[in-house]
Amino acid sequence: MGNLFTNYYELAAMLLFVIGFLTLLIQRNLIKKIIGMNIMDTSVFLFLAAKGYVAGRMSPIIRDGVTDASLYINPIPAGLVLTGIVVAVSTTAFALALALRWYQQYNSLDVDWTALKYLLKGEK
Amino acid sequence: MTFFEIMLLLFLIACAISIFFIKRLVNAVVVFMSYSAIMAVLWLSLESPDLAITEAAVGCGITTLLFILALKKVNALKEDGEADRDEHNI
Amino acid sequence: MSIISEEGKKTLTSFSDWVSANSPDIPAEVVYPPKKDDHGHGHDDHGHDDHGDAHCDAHEEAHEEAHEELRSSAYEALHASDAPPAAPAAVTAQPKEKETVTEEGPMTERTFVRTLGAGYRLIAAVCGVLLAIILLVTVAFLPRFGSAENPALNEVSRRYLEEGLTDTGAVNTVAGMILDYRAFDTLGESIVLFTATVTVIFLLQQSRRKNDEARALEEEDLQQGVRSLPARVVIGIAFPFAMLYGIYVVLNGHLSPGGGFSGGTILGGTLILAHLAFGEQYTQRFATITRCTGILSVALLVYMGLKSYSVLTGANGMESMVPLGTPGSIFSAGLIFPLNICVGLVVACTMFTLYSLFTKWKA
Structure with missing residues (x-):
């Protein structure tokens, strides 16, 4: 089993990733799919931030000019996640705009129902 | 402190699973909002305060508002009598 | 339906x-x-x-x-x-x-689609379980959470923490990292925001006639704000303070937690709050979609102009252009201060533009 239960942050992040992935795959509604994508986003961010954390150290803001690397946590994951969160919003907005155009075209957000109603009938 | 964090992580997983099973889309969006709020607390416990500020503003504010606006545009917010407008009949 | x-x-x-x-x-x-x-x-x-x-x-x-x-x-x-x-x-x-x-279509098609959907869901669930097993086994072999022997704590992060204050002058190492050492990465992220805004404008733009129809039909709340008086009063009191807090977080990005990304989202969220409370009639005095996209483009261009100096000098950083100042004072850290303002403007305008586009659209 190794470190499975001592790495509880990573464990939770992986479980959240799988749940978001299944929501993205299985749900038929586009809004649900987009929420699943957001859950995957945040789980990856949680994993990155958990890898950067070191127990007992402080956030990477230099206190009193003391530049000792053994006092602060890793600043790299924080920088990556900070930009990632904001980019996740813009991708969410883009996906929602696409979903709204889908609704305008097909009058439904259910992917399976739309396929049944229009695509198969149209091909026959 | 570890116990507290594990409870928050369990709450996150419970939120994610319930989002999968909730039928009404507005409820799913509100559960996702609480998910983001808990995530902001977890950033603080991971010693990343700047991430906490960003996640609180983004997850609880802007993303939720965009979702709710999109639901309003597809008429998923109205409670009309004939059918409950959940994910299967929008 | x-x-x-x-x-x-x-x-x-x-x-x-x-x-x-x-x-x-x-x-x-x-x-x-x-x-x-x-x-x-x-x-x-x-x-x-x-x-x-x-x-x-x-x-x-x-x-x-x-x-x-x-x-x-x-x-x-x-x-x-x-x-x-x-x-x-x-x-x-x-x-x-x-x-x-x-x-009332023939049952063969319907059953075909149903069977296909059920099979797809079954395969998806099996794939999800397999993925979970693989990921959890990987987690079991990762280094312990919170240990200082983590290989992610390599010489790069040590360098950022030990030399960052003298290299960039920023007390907040994260701001020094994303706006000095890795400023090109941040430029790419800002361009992603810009592209998303442009794409959403392209997707949700409508003719002026349909816009006016939508405006005439409903959206009275979005025009004039919420009718509830307590909400208006509370938001009216909180609005300037929230705005001030966002500006503070942007300007203090190199000194305290925050920076352009955090403060920009706060500013954008505050503008959205004002739009919710007082309606479009109020916010269009100072923030319209046209103005926001203009500010967004100008901020992006200023960012590019400031950073192109380091290309000219062989991507060696910009320490010779602007004095770093004393660490801890507001006018320090060289170009991180103006770059933070640029990023904050980009993020705030992106958020408000996305929100406005979503409010204006009508199916």
């Missing part, structure tokens, strides 16, 4: 009665314009066998053009629910029949 409509069924029966009564007199193109019939094939054939050969030819032509017609027929079906229910004229009754046909 309910799929089964009783009126549709009624219209169908009355329509088919009417067609069978009148079919000898009416030419096939009028009763069954091939353009509108591509959905109905395969089910109404049993009902309308007495129509003769011209009918079938029309059908076949329709099927060859089915792909081209898909779009227009979907558009018609979309408007079918708005049409008045009765009126046994061929043109108005045709979309009604289409809806009903979707309901």
Whole structure:
């Protein structure tokens, strides 16, 4: 089993990733799919931030000019996640705009129902 | 402190699973909002305060508002009598 | 939207009665314009066998053009629910029949789609479980959470923490990292935001006429804000403070937690809050979509202009251009201060523009 239960942050992040992935795959509604994508986003961010954390150290803001690397946590994951969160919003907005155009075209957000109603009938 | 964090992580997983099973889309969006709020607390416990500020503003504010606006545009917010407008009949 | 409509069924029966009564007199193109019939094939054939050969030819032509017609027929079906229910004229009754046909279609297609969907879900669930097992095994072999022997704590982060203050002058190491060492990465992220804004404008732009219709129809709340007085008062008090806090977080990005990304989201959220409380009539005095996209582009260009200096000097950083100042004072850390303002403006304008576009759109 190794470190499975001592790495509880990573464990939770992986479980959240799988749940978001299944929501993205299985749900038929586009809004649900987009929420699943957001859950995957945040789980990856949680994993990155958990890898950067070191127990007992402080956030990477230099206190009193003391530049000792053994006092602060890793600043790299924080920088990556900070930009990632904001980019996740813009991708969410883009996906929602696409979903709204889908609704305008097909009058439904259910992917399976739309396929049944229009695509198969149209091909026959 | 570890116990507290594990409870928050369990709450996150419970939120994610319930989002999968909730039928009404507005409820799913509100559960996702609480998910983001808990995530902001977890950033603080991971010693990343700047991430906490960003996640609180983004997850609880802007993303939720965009979702709710999109639901309003597809008429998923109205409670009309004939059918409950959940994910299967929008 | 309910799929089964009783009126549709009624219209169908009355329509088919009417067609069978009148079919000898009416030419096939009028009763069954091939353009509108591509959905109905395969089910109404049993009902309308007495129509003769011209009918079938029309059908076949329709099927060859089915792909081209898909779009227009979907558009018609979309408007079918708005049409008045009765009126046994061929043109108005045709979309009604289409809806009903979707309901009473041959069971083979429906069962095919259902089986396909169930099989797909089963495969997806199996894949998810496999993925979970792989990821959890990987987690079991990762280094312990919170240990200082983590290989991610390599010489890069040590360098950022130990030399960052003298290299960049920023007390907040994260700000020094994303706006000095890795400023090109941040430029890419800002361009992602810009691209997303442009794409959403492209997707949700509408003609001015439809915009005015949407404005006239409803959205009174979005025009004038919420009617509840306590909400207006509380938001009116909180709005300037929240704005001030956002500006503080942006300007203090190199000294304290925050920076352009955090403060920009706070500023954007505050503008959205003002839009919610006081409506578009209030916010369009200082923030419109045109103005926001203008500010967004200008901020992005200023960012590029400031950072292109380091390209000219061989990407060696910018320490010689602006003095770093004393660490801890507000005018320090060289170019991180103006770059933070640029990023904050980009993020805030992106957020507000996305929100405004979503409010204005109408299906």
